[in-house]
Amino acid sequence: LGFIYHGPSNHYFYNWLDKQFPGTDDTSVVIKVAIDQFFWCPISMSVFFAYLGFVNGDSLSTIGRKIKSNLLMVCERTWRVWTAFHVVNFTFVGNKWRITYINAVQIAFGFLSPRGTKKLA
Numbered sequence: 651l652g653f654i655y656h657g658p659s660n661h662y663f664y665n666w667l668d669k670q671f672p673g674t675d676d677t678s679v680v681i682k683v684a685i686d687q688f689f690w691c692p693i694s695m696s697v698f699f700a701y702l703g704f705v706n707g708d709s710l711s712t713i714g715r716k717i718k719s720n721l722l723m724v725c726e727r728t729w730r731v732w733t734a735f736h737v738v739n740f741t742f743v744g745n746k747w748r749i750t751y752i753n754a755v756q757i758a759f760g761f762l763s764p765r766g767t768k769k770l771a
Contacts, residue, residue, distance in 0.1 A: 655697060655701075656694075657749060659694075659697075660748075660749055660752065661749055663690055664745065664748050664749070665745065667682050667685060667686070668682075668745050671685075674740065674741050674742075678740070679737060679740045679741050682736070682740045683733060683736045683737055683740060686732075686736055687725075687728075687729055687732060687733060687736070691725050691728055691729070691732070692721060692725055695717075695721055695724050695725060695728070696717050696721060699713065699716055699717045699720065699721070700713050700717070703716060731755075731759055732755075735755050739751055739752065
């Protein structure tokens with residue numbers, strides 16, 4: 651999923667975001683973070699849930715139910731981490747290194763996040 655969807659979609663999304671809101675001033679950074687967290691995060695999480703469902707052999711209705719049941723909770727958890735990391739991202743990380751930075755944070759987040767605190771429905 652990473653090479654097929656995640657990398658290319660993030661590449662095009664963040665390039666678009668930087669073209670629409672150029673610069674690293676406070677206003678541009680706040681707008682970029684807000685769009686990333688409230689628009690892009692739910693899309694990315696929905697694609698991730700759909701992928702997991704397909705891999706597990708779930709029906710489309712089951713995948714839809716899981717997305718509906720879990721999307722808000724997962725987004726709320728990611729907002730706790732990603733909001734701060736994206737402020738750093740959009741302020742200090744150049745576009746060329748943005749995906750590398752995001753992937754490094756995701757790997758660290760995966761290793762450091764508590765496991766099993768709440769099972770997904």
